[in-house]
Each structure stands twice: as C-alpha cells, then as structure tokens.
Amino acid sequence: MGFEALIDRLLKGDTRAAARLITIAENDIGAAEEIINSIYKHTGKAYILGITGAPGSGKSTLISTLTNIFVKEGKKVGIICVDPTSPLTGGALLGDRIRMKKHFTTDNVFIRSMANRGQLGGLARATEDAIKILDVFGCDIVIIETVGVGQSEVDIFRPAQSVLVLLVPGMGDDIQAIKAGIMEITDIFVVNKMDLPGADRKVSDITQMLELSMSFKYDYENINQDHAIVHKWTPKIVKLNSKTGENFENLLEIINEHKAFLKETGVIENYNRKRIRNETLQILKHKLTKKVEGLIHSNSQIDEYIRLVMDKSMDPYSMANLIIKLLGIE
Amino acid sequence: MGFEALIDRLLKGDTRAAARLITIAENDIGAAEEIINSIYKHTGKAYILGITGAPGSGKSTLISTLTNIFVKEGKKVGIICVDPTSPLTGGALLGDRIRMKKHFTTDNVFIRSMANRGQLGGLARATEDAIKILDVFGCDIVIIETVGVGQSEVDIFRPAQSVLVLLVPGMGDDIQAIKAGIMEITDIFVVNKMDLPGADRKVSDITQMLELSMSFKYDYENINQDHAIVHKWTPKIVKLNSKTGENFENLLEIINEHKAFLKETGVIENYNRKRIRNETLQILKHKLTKKVEGLIHSNSQIDEYIRLVMDKSMDPYSMANLIIKLLGIE
Numbered sequence: 034m035g036f037e038a039l040i041d042r043l044l045k046g047d048t049r050a051a052a053r054l055i056t057i058a059e060n061d062i063g064a065a066e067e068i069i070n071s072i073y074k075h076t077g078k079a080y081i082l083g084i085t086g087a088p089g090s091g092k093s094t095l096i097s098t099l100t101n102i103f104v105k106e107g108k109k110v111g112i113i114c115v116d117p118t119s120p121l122t123g124g125a126l127l128g129d130r131i132r133m134k135k136h137f138t139t140d141n142v143f144i145r146s147m148a149n150r151g152q153l154g155g156l157a158r159a160t161e162d163a164i165k166i167l168d169v170f171g172c173d174i175v176i177i178e179t180v181g182v183g184q185s186e187v188d189i190f191r192p193a194q195s196v197l198v199l200l201v202p203g204m205g206d207d208i209q210a211i212k213a214g215i216m217e218i219t220d221i222f223v224v225n226k227m228d229l230p231g232a233d234r235k236v237s238d239i240t241q242m243l244e245l246s247m248s249f250k251y252d253y254e255n256i257n258q259d260h261a262i263v264h265k266w267t268p269k270i271v272k273l274n275s276k277t278g279e280n281f282e283n284l285l286e287i288i289n290e291h292k293a294f295l296k297e298t299g300v301i302e303n304y305n306r307k308r309i310r311n312e313t314l315q316i317l318k319h320k321l322t323k324k325v326e327g328l329i330h331s332n333s334q335i336d337e338y339i340r341l342v343m344d345k346s347m348d349p350y351s352m353a354n355l356i357i358k359l360l361g362i363e
Numbered sequence: 364m365g366f367e368a369l370i371d372r373l374l375k376g377d378t379r380a381a382a383r384l385i386t387i388a389e390n391d392i393g394a395a396e397e398i399i400n401s402i403y404k405h406t407g408k409a410y411i412l413g414i415t416g417a418p419g420s421g422k423s424t425l426i427s428t429l430t431n432i433f434v435k436e437g438k439k440v441g442i443i444c445v446d447p448t449s450p451l452t453g454g455a456l457l458g459d460r461i462r463m464k465k466h467f468t469t470d471n472v473f474i475r476s477m478a479n480r481g482q483l484g485g486l487a488r489a490t491e492d493a494i495k496i497l498d499v500f501g502c503d504i505v506i507i508e509t510v511g512v513g514q515s516e517v518d519i520f521r522p523a524q525s526v527l528v529l530l531v532p533g534m535g536d537d538i539q540a541i542k543a544g545i546m547e548i549t550d551i552f553v554v555n556k557m558d559l560p561g562a563d564r565k566v567s568d569i570t571q572m573l574e575l576s577m578s579f580k581y582d583y584e585n586i587n588q589d590h591a592i593v594h595k596w597t598p599k600i601v602k603l604n605s606k607t608g609e610n611f612e613n614l615l616e617i618i619n620e621h622k623a624f625l626k627e628t629g630v631i632e633n634y635n636r637k638r639i640r641n642e643t644l645q646i647l648k649h650k651l652t653k654k655v656e657g658l659i660h661s662n663s664q665i666d667e668y669i670r671l672v673m674d675k676s677m678d679p680y681s682m683a684n685l686i687i688k689l690l691g692i693e
Contacts, residue, residue, distance in 0.1 A: 066680040073678035161679075302673075309672045309679060314659055316683040321651045324692075329644055342639045343632075348403035349491075349639060350396040353646040362654070362692055 086199030111167035202231035416529030441497035532561035
C-alpha cells in the first residue's frame, strides 16, 4: 500500500500529514522505508541543531525562546524531543512537550516527542526519519532535544550539524556529566540562568575543561578526493538568560558562525557522508536485530538450545553460532 | 591458540589469570568465545547483585561496606564497575575504582571496571563474560555497579539475580530518574545517608511510587513445563548509613530473603532461561554488528552507494538492503 496521498499533503506543508507520517514511520520500519524512499529526494534543506543538558538546566525554555526568534525571522521550526532513558514508561519529556505546545500558537512550529521503545538502535533510526519528514515538510530548522549523556545521545545527535550543550551556574555535577560523554560532540556551550551567582565561574570552568582536554571536537576533517584537510573549531561558550532572552543575539551569532564554518570549509560534505554511513548502519542494525529477535523468540530449535545451555552441555557463544547458521549467514 | 594455561590458573583462583582473561575477553570476541567455551561448565555458583544509583548517592561506600561484611563471612567478592556513559573518554568510575582498590587489602576482593568502547551491545556482552570468569575464579558474590539510568543498565543488569537501587534524602531528581528506567528491574531500594534530614520522606516517596505504579517487578514468572505460575515480590525498602554501617544487617536480611524467594519459587530457573536468551542475543548482535560495521567501512561498493545517496539517487534504506544482500542474508 502507498502513502502517496499523505506525502502529497506533506509536500504542501500539511501539519497533520507530517504528524501522521512520523507516527507511521516510528511504528513500522517497513512503512518508514516506503516513506523515506518517496521523500528522500526532497530532503537536505533543513538546518539540524542538537540541544542537550542535564534535567533542570532549562532546555525547554531555551528552545522556546530560540524558536520564537526563528519564527519572527519568518522561519519554520521543527522540534523533536528525544527521550532515550525510558524503555518502558515511555517519555519523561512528555510534560515539557505539552508545556511547549501550549506556548506556541503559530503554524510555523511543529513539536514532537519520541521515546525509546526498547528497540535497539530504533530511536536513532526513528529520529533520523522524523528529521527527514520535517525537512520535507518545509522546516528551515529542526531542533533535536535530548536528556542525559551517553552513547544514545551520540547516536541521536549524529544528524545534527551543530550541537549545543546547556549548563547552569552552580550545578557541579553537570560538567562531570559532560566530560563523560557529550563533550566530544559539542560545538557550543551555553551557560543558562546567567543572573544566578556562579555564571562566570561556570564559563571559566568550561574554558579550563576545554584547555585541559586537548582536542575533542576541534578537528573537523574535510576529505576531498584523496586529501584530508583538518579544520579547527574551538567550541564557543555563551552565557544567557532563556527567560528574559538576554544575550540571545550572541547565541544566534555563534550558531550562524558555526553554520558558515561548516559550509566554507567544505566540512559539511564530510558530515553528510558520515551521517549517511551512520544512518545506514542504524537501519541495518535494526533490521538484523529484528530478524534475530524474531528468530530467538519463535524458532522451536531455540528452546532446545537453551535447555542444552542450562545443562552446561553448550555455552551461549556456541548457541549464537548455531543461530547464525539458521539465519543463513556465512 | 589456546588459553589453557591461564584457565588452569583461573580454576585455582589465580587473581592475575582472572584479570588477564577478562581483558582478553573484553578486547576480542573471538578469544571470549574460546574462553567461555572452556569455562562455561564451571559457572553457576556465584550470586550476582546489581547496584545502581545517581552520581553522589554513595555507591562506592555502600559497596565497600557490603564487601567488608561479605569478606568477614569468609566469602570471595568480585566487583565489576560498568560505565555505559562514556564511549570515548572511557570511564568516569575509574576514580572510584582506584579509591576502592586502596580500601581493600585482602585477596578475597577482585575489582574491575569496564567502560563502553562504543561497540553496540558490547558492554553487556563483555560484562556477562567477566561475571562468568569471576564465577569460575571462585567468587561467591559478584557485584555489578553501574551509573545512570536507561536501556543500557537494563541490559547490563540482566544477569543480576537481585537489583539494588541507591537513593539519598533530598535529591528530588533521583526518584524521577528511577521512574524513567530502573524501577522496572529493582528488587531492593536503599536510602543511603539515613542521618540526613528527609530520609523518612524519601522512604515514603518510594512507597508511594510503588503503590502508584501498579506492577513492575512484582510479578515473577516460573514457567514449569506448560504451566506459568506467577510469584509476587514487592520491592523492599531499607534505610541505612554506608559510612557507619548502621542498618546493614537489615540490608543483608533482605538480600537473603530475595535470594531465598528466587530459589524457593523456582523463579531462578526462569531467570536463567531469560539470561541465556538475552546473552545469546547480545552475542548475536555483537557478531552481526561487527560484520556489518566491517563491511560498511571496508567494502569498496559502500563508497559508491554513499555517493548515490548523497546525490539523492538512492535513499539509506535502499542502501541498507543492498548491504544485506552483500551479507548473503535472505
């Protein structure tokens, strides 16, 4: 069956069609495949901005303020709130999303939350698809928001052209958390709640951390033909107040600077190549995992294998090898 | 090549052999396979305890105190600190591990940290292997410590027979975090730093959360032949002080109670079945991912595909399908 009617409406900027297609793609990788097949040629216009920060750092307020500015500039904004922490309960960010939705009365803002449903690699894959749908929907900017730190963010932010990390004065642990995972992919550090004591201290903490850490995201490669040229981007730090909008002009300037950097150095091409490689890998993992999980829960042979492993007549690695044979690989 | 000599020494309780084998298995899945092949028949004696909690909740102190008690009882303890948050910097828990190591001067304690190296499913797989090596090494108890919340813990804790979550008075966010992921797998809640104001409040918060949440880990299935019998375990809450050791007798009692519950109900059998299924799945994912990653980074065809995707002549799903064909599946 086809999604032509919905896709036609999507191309005309129909909000409901966008929402529908994201849901369909999220729930069914087969459908996602069909949808992306049809729309892929229309993608590539949106600027993708990843935003993360500890709970309480004010991500929602920052995104609201930023979105208002973009909308005033005549831009269409898509916001995807990704929550990788909850495999079963399904979405701590939901409350935030509802609060944000109330905040926006304009047709030029599309908000969507996505939660982990336990599928391995599924969230990153579903996020990639949602970004593409919003791109074709006509969004000039797609903001991906996510909580926490860890491998899951790294994967989710791979499509992001710029990654922004939010910190607040006085939360000692947040720098620690950043060190432990997100630092490597950060382009812009934002110290929110600049009116609180300790804002300057936080800025100097970050500066110091950046100096100590030699090179993380400093080096961008631009592989052109056979030559790899390395370009440097030192992560920028800006302090601001999301509630009042103070210093947002600085943030916008830095975002534009980073955007220009990516384009002028040609680094964006390399980014896109990596993004495609990663996305294909996510799809492959999803497809193979689904296949293997299906097999391990349904094949009658498996129960027999498990019995043998429980008796210690076989070990799990040997069981895995037998399953690979069942799959027909090798 | 073989690891017979090392495995012989492991079976005799040689600490260096244990450390060596864990490292070998962690770095090379092929070697892991050989090692587990040889030692699997000797596994199954250790009791596996998973411990998690937010940073600052005092996991290391709790583990130190608990370990001292076990050692005084004549038991051998293995501690595996698993850090799934850091794919690149490699281990926020390292400092803790060093502090803990200094603390123990006995031969009956083995401490090891493992960090995510970016391999999908690799950390859970490597942790499973390390548990088995420590089991054969002669550990009566293997403690798995991990930080944060999320799908990664859920996977890492699958081999754990009992899961303990650490909370502290006054940290409002930790209950939130638990709701979002770990709650579903918790057997015992520990409120640490009971001398701080708010300890009783925290206990009643947890009680309330448990009442509100209908059923999470309450229901344990024991599938015996064709009958599935459901047994209930209501997560227990204990407050204590890790520094002074106050109330640890209560914690030990609850741990023993849970151990007895698993055994008497026969639920442990079902647990083992699930553990084997999950472990095999982790191994399979690891093997397939490795295969796919190898292919996507080396096969000359892939660059051609990426070019086509960049030109929008093809989309990533079609690329994934072509790669599945290259793999020989279907």
